[in-house]
Amino acid sequence: MAALTVVLLVSLACSSSDDGASTATTATPITYSATPTPVVTPTPTTAPVATASPLTTATPVLPPASAGGSVLRFSVPEAGPHFDIHREVSPAVSTWGIGLIYSRLFRNADADSPDLVECELCESWEFVDGELLRITLRADVFWQKIEPLIGRRLVASDVASSLERQRAPGSPNGDLLTGIGAINVMDDLTLELEIDGLNADLLLNLADGRTRVVAPEAVAVSGDLLRGPNVGSGPWIWVDTNSQTAAYDRNPDYFEAGAPGVEALRISYIPLASTRLAAYRVGLLDFVDMTEVEAAQTLKKFPDSFSKLVASPGAGAEIALNAAEAPFDSLLFRRAVFRALDPWADLTNIWGGGGAVTLGIPMPRNSWLLSEDAMRTAFADGNRAAELSSESGVTPAGPIEITVGQFGDAYLLQAGRVADALATLGFESTIREVTTREFADEVWIGGDYQVFVGAQAPVDGVSDDLFSVQHSDGLWNTTGFASDELDGLILAQAEQMDPADRRRTLLDAQFRILEGAHRFTVAARETHWLAREWVNGFDPDPRRGENAWIARLTLGEHEEI
Template identity: 35%
Template sequence: MVLGMRYLIAQAYLSAVFMVMVGCSPSSVPITSIEPQPISTSTEARREVTAAVTPTTSSPTAPYGEIGGRLTVVVEADTAHLDVQQDISETLAARGAGIAYSRLMRLKSDPGLDQPNLLVECELCTEWELLDPWTFRFKLRDDVRWQNVFPVGGRRLDANDLLFSYTRQSTEGWPNAPLLKSVKEIRVESDGEFLVDLNYPDADFLLALANGHSKIIPHESINDETGRFQGPVVGSGAWIWKSSSPGVGTMLERNKNYFEGELPFVEEIVFQIIDDFETQVAALLADEIDVLNISNDGWEILQSYSATPRTIYSKQSGKGIFIAFNTGLEPFASIVMRRQILASLNPWVYVDDIWDGQSFVSPGIPVIESSWLMDREEIETLLRDPVSSVPASFVITVADFGDIYLDQALRIQEDLRNTGFDPILDIVNPIDYAQQVWVDGEFQMLVGPMPPNSGPNGFLFPILHSGGEWNLLGHGDDELDLLIEKQHMELFDSQARAESIFKIQRHIVDQAYMLGLGDNVDRWVTNDEVRGFYPNPALSEYSFWSKVWIDG
C-alpha cells in the first residue's frame, strides 16, 4: 500500500516535471498533492482536545479600483484539455480557463496580509459552522448565478451544484479526489444550505475547499451518459471564458454580473504562453505583457538589461529546496552527526548569496499564518553545536532543477569540506529524483524538494509522522508523532494549534531532521501601469487576478 501510494504521487509529479525540464521554473511546477489518510491519533492526544469550537463568519467585500483595459500574463505551460477536475495543471487551475469557476472557500490575498499564509474566507458561502468535530454546515449566498452562457443560461447556483461538483471531483482515481478524502457524505438541506459529514476530524478541511482545484462546475457541462466534460467552460466566477488555443494561451473577459460588486477591474485577462526566458523578458521590456512570474534564470537575463520593473514577492511555506537526512541510514542515525552538519552551514548567507535575498529559512512546514514561523534567532540557537565535527564521508542527493540548485549544493559541499567532512554530490534529474528519493527512499542526505502537499496536515502526516506513507526521514519519534496528532485535533482553535506547530518546528530543528532554505519565494515583475496586484498563489489560488487594475 505504501509503495502504491508513493508510486501514484510520483506519477503525478513526473507528469508535471517534464514542464520543468523544458523551461518552467521550479516555483511553478504544476502539481496537486496526493495524500494518504491521516493516521489514527493516540489516546493521549485525544484527551488533550478542547471540544468547544467557535464558528466563524466571513463576508467578502470588494476593494476599490478602476475598471477597464486588458491584463496580459505570461504562462509557460500549455493545457491538454479543459476538464479542471481531471487535471493537476497549475496553468489550467489558476492561470487559464479555470479562473472562470468559483469555489466555496478561497485564500485571502489582501495587501495587508503577511506571507506565507493560508488564511481562508468565504466565496460562495456567507458563513460556515462546525456543529461537532465531524460536521460542517455551510450557508450559501443567494445572489450567485451561473454565467449566461449556453447550456447553463444564467440559472441560480444552489447547494445541489456543490454536491454535484464535489461528488465528481471525488471520483476514485482522479487526481484531485484526495483533496476531499475526509468527506463521508454531503447532505443538501435546502437550495442555500448543506451539511458535510467527515470520516474524521480534519483541521485542514477548509483548505481543501479553498484549494484552486476544488472548483464548482455546472452539471450541464458534463455528458450525462459518459460523465465526461463536454464543455463549454461556464462558471460563476469573476471571468467568462472566451477561448483557449494550443501554443497561444487563454482569453477571458470580465463577468459584468459577478456577485462581488465591481470586480473584476479589467475588461479582459489574457494568459499568453511564452516558454522561453529571453522572449519573456523581451516581451516585458517592450510592454507587450503586463505580469511575469519570473524564474531565476529569467531574472538574471532581466538584470543584464539594467531594467528596474515593479517587483512583487509572494512567500510560500512547505515548498522549495530542503536539506534533510535519512535517519535510518548511517551516518545520520546519529543526532550528533546531523547537528554537526547543520552547524557547519549558514543558510542565511545562502539566502543572500545564492537566492538574492528572495527566500527564507524555516523548518519547512506549511503554516496558516506567517506568525506561526520560528524566527531566525531561535533557529540559530538550536542549530548551534559546540562539539567539533567528526570526519565522515556520505552522499548528498541533489535535485537538478537548474543551475541555482546546483550552485546551492556546491556551496553546501564546500562548507562541509571546510569543516572536515567528505560529502559526495549525486546530481539527479527531477524524474529520477522523485523515484529515487520519494518512492524508494534511497538517499543519505538530500538537497531538493519534498513531495507536494496541500497544507500543514498534508505535510506533517505523510512526511514527518513515523507512521506516514512517506516518512522520508526514516525515523521513529513518539514525541513528534504525539505533537502532530495533537495539532490535528485542535481543529479551529488557532492559538492552540499555532503553539503546537511551534513545538513541532522546534523539535524538528532540535533533532536536526531537516531545514527549508531556498526557492520558497515567487518573484513577479509587472509594467508600470499595473496596480492592486497582491498575489498569494499558495494552493493554486487565483482570486487576486480580479483585484488588479490598469492605471492609464
C-alpha cells in the same frame, strides 16, 4: 508503487513553477445524476456554447500592441493540456487557465485577516459537534448565460455533484477532500458535509484553486470537461484559447459588486522568462513575476512599479540526513553537520540570492514560519560544529554518499557544499547523481540514501506535510526521525480550528523539527511580482491556486503601446 512514482513526478513537474503546466492523465468519464432545481432566466433563442479544443504546445509570441486600456495583460509559460479542472493538478489549469471562470465554496482570506478563509459561494458556515460542516450558500449566484446552463441559479446540488466528481476514483485532486464522508443536500441553499472529526485543513482544501464547482449539465455533455463546455459562475467568461493566447471577458452578472475591475483578460503563452520580462519592460504586459535580481534591475528602470514578494515555503531545494543509519543516527552529529552548513551563503552563491531557508512546511501564512533568527540558531557556526562532532563520538568509517537528483545545476552545486561541510568535520564524501525518476523511486519512496539534495515531495497543505513527512509513522518520513513529542504536536494542530492557537502549536512543532536536525529546505521558492504603475490594487498571492485577486485589479489611464 510505479503508479505512485508517476503521480510524484507529474506533481513535481507542476510544482517547478507557480504557473507551469503538466501533462494530464485522462480519467474514465463519469456521468452524474444530480439535478438541481433550476431557476431559468430568459435567454436568446440561440445561446452561445463554450466548447473548444485546447492546444498543448505554446508558440512564443508577444501580446498584441493594440491591447491596453480596460484589458489586463499578463503571461504564463504555457497553456494547460485541457479544460477539465478536476482532472489536472497544474496551476496552468486551476490558477492561470480555465479555473478563472469557476467559483469555490471558500477562498483564501487576505493576509491581514485573522481568518485563513472567507466565503465565496457560501453565505455562512458552521461546524456542528465536530461531525458536520453545514454550509449555507449565497442566493444570488447564477451560472453564466451559456449553453447548457443558460443562466440558471447555482444551487446546493451543484456543489454536491462537483465535490463527488472531484473525489471520484482516479481523480488527481481527490485527496483535497479526504476526511469528508457523505455530502447531504438539505435544500437549494444548504448542504452538510459529514466529517471524521475536526480537520484544521478542511476549509483551506475547500478554498484550494483545484476545488472549483462545475455544473453537472456541463459534464453530462461529453462525460468530462476536457474540451468543455466552459461554463462557470466566476468573474470571467472564457472566450478562446489557442497556441499563443487565451482570452477571457468580464462576467457582467458576477455576484460580487464591482468585480471584475477590468473588461477583459488577455493571457499570452511565453515560455521564456527573459521574453516575458522584456515584454513587461516595453509595456506589453501589465504585471509579471521574476527573480530577485531581475526585480532589482527592473525597479531601477521603472521605480513607479508596484512590487510584492510572494513566498512558497512548501516548494524548493531540500537537504535531508538519514537518521536511521550511521553516522546520522547520532543526533549530536546531525546537529554538527547543520552547523557546518551555511544555507544563507548558499542562497547568495548558488541560488542567485532568491529564496528562503525554511523547514519546507507549506504554511498558509509567512508569520506561521520560524523566523530567520530562530532558523539561524541551528546553522553556520563552525566552532560549535566541531565541538558537537567531537562530543558525538562519531568517527569516519568510509565516505558518506550524497544522492542528488538531476533537477538542475544548482542542486549539484548544493551537493558540493554539503560535501564541503562534511570535509570540515573530517569526513570524506561522494556525490551520486540520479535522474528525477530514480530520485522519486529511491529517495522519496524508498528512502535509499545517507544524504540527499533534491526537490521537495509534493504535498497538499500543512497537515498533509506533517503527517506524511514529519510524523514518526509518515509514509514519506524516509529520514527515520521519530519524536513522540513532535507526533503529539502534529496530532494537536490537526484539530485546532482557531488559527491563532494552531499557529502557536505549529511554531512549537517547527522548533522540535529544527532540534531534530534531519531535514530542511535551503532555497524555499520566493517570487517577485511587479506591476506597472497604472495597475491599481496589485496584491498577488497565487499560493494554493488563488486567483481572486486578479478580479480586484483596475487599470488607470496610461499610454497604450
